[in-house]
Amino acid sequence: MDTLETVRTAPRPGLRERKKQRTRDALLRAALGLFTAKGYERTTVDEIAEAVGVSQRTFFRYFASKEEAAFFVARLAESHFLAALRERPPGEPPLQALRRAVLDSWDTIGEAIEQLVPLELHMRLYRVIESTPALLAAHLRRATELEEEIARVIARREGLDVDADPRPRLVVAVFGAVMRVTERIWSAGDDVSLAAIRELAASHLDQVGPALVGNWRGK
């Protein structure tokens, strides 16, 4: 509610506000640092709070849960993608619009993240998410919530009602499925860079159509 808006509308945030920002950033960085260093489950909220020098209660005033801290940066990327999608020209077929939106948003998301935390930290966090059952579960649930929102955007583009025509949800679900496979393969590989996941995603989106119509014998 008052993240970036306030910064822009208010000329000087005031001392109180700045202190809050600093505390929240410190908590976030401490949390992500600990998560990637010793694992999500093995870091307690008390440790995060102590690393920043505040009480555990204060941590929970900034983040509704330990989980929320882990996905704070991911939320940035999501809204980044949504914005890119909404800017696609209306004439584009749905799947193509989705494809262009991800690839485009990955072109610029790096800088936005870097303002919050070191990019490399975010990348390493991805591996932690993928390998921590509780986080992976949360990630998937968040992904389906995002998909619901995307489906509505697609439906509007095509002048359809999400509840009457299943096709918007279907394309978006397929798109999301391809993204999940991509994330999985990417995070398991060696090259954990934005360029690498971009390339993988493009390749997978190219293959998903042909893969559906078996048979595969003709390679």
Added chain:
Amino acid sequence: MDTLETVRTAPRPGLRERKKQRTRDALLRAALGLFTAKGYERTTVDEIAEAVGVSQRTFFRYFASKEEAAFFVARLAESHFLAALRERPPGEPPLQALRRAVLDSWDTIGEAIEQLVPLELHMRLYRVIESTPALLAAHLRRATELEEEIARVIARREGLDVDADPRPRLVVAVFGAVMRVTERIWSAGDDVSLAAIRELAASHLDQVGPALVGNWRGK
């Protein structure tokens, strides 16, 4: 490890064994009953244990977590589906094999479930899962684990290596995505019957191909 195997190999389960079975079944039914009656989050493990007349500690000896109890029946359905998939003739294209396997397995899963808990309870539980964030998250994670296993089955059928060729994972992910959309729409509707979800799934699987190639104007 000793669920169905033991029952079949041993002629008489012995008094000790039967008592265990009864306790586990009682715990399961009490849990599902309470989950559907007053919601998952609002039922404590203590309540479940007390309803059966055992200690909380005993509940955790039968179920690794409160969550596990909620998905106990779902696991049955999963292995049922996997069995059906493995029986599909090798010549069938992947997506068709998957389609036939779900539809077939839904033809017979009802009876298998009824032996454990009332079928209607299981159906109502589905709505609880879909509307409880923590359970939905767990469900999605379990689903992707299942998908990984399915991908391996498909890969073997086609003589491919899952790690070298992304196509098995891609088809399976698309299939899983369609199933998720189906579950979602089904659990939100009025007709929560096996027949209804069967029909929905078939319809969605028919539509997913055409939906990918935009445009949809020529509906």
Added chain:
DNA sequence: AGGCTAGTGACAGCGACTGACACATGACAA
């Protein structure tokens, strides 16, 4: 019959999270 073992209850403890209350410190008006 008697020793062995597996299932259980009781208890203590950890970690995520919440509510209540009291205090202190910036914000703002007089």
Added chain:
DNA sequence: TTGTCATGTGTCAGTCGCTGTCACTAGCCT
């Protein structure tokens, strides 16, 4: 500048999911 007030914070107590430990008891096996 000062006094009031709102707001961020620490402390404390408590709930709930979950785990380790230990002693006990009831089935099992010879």
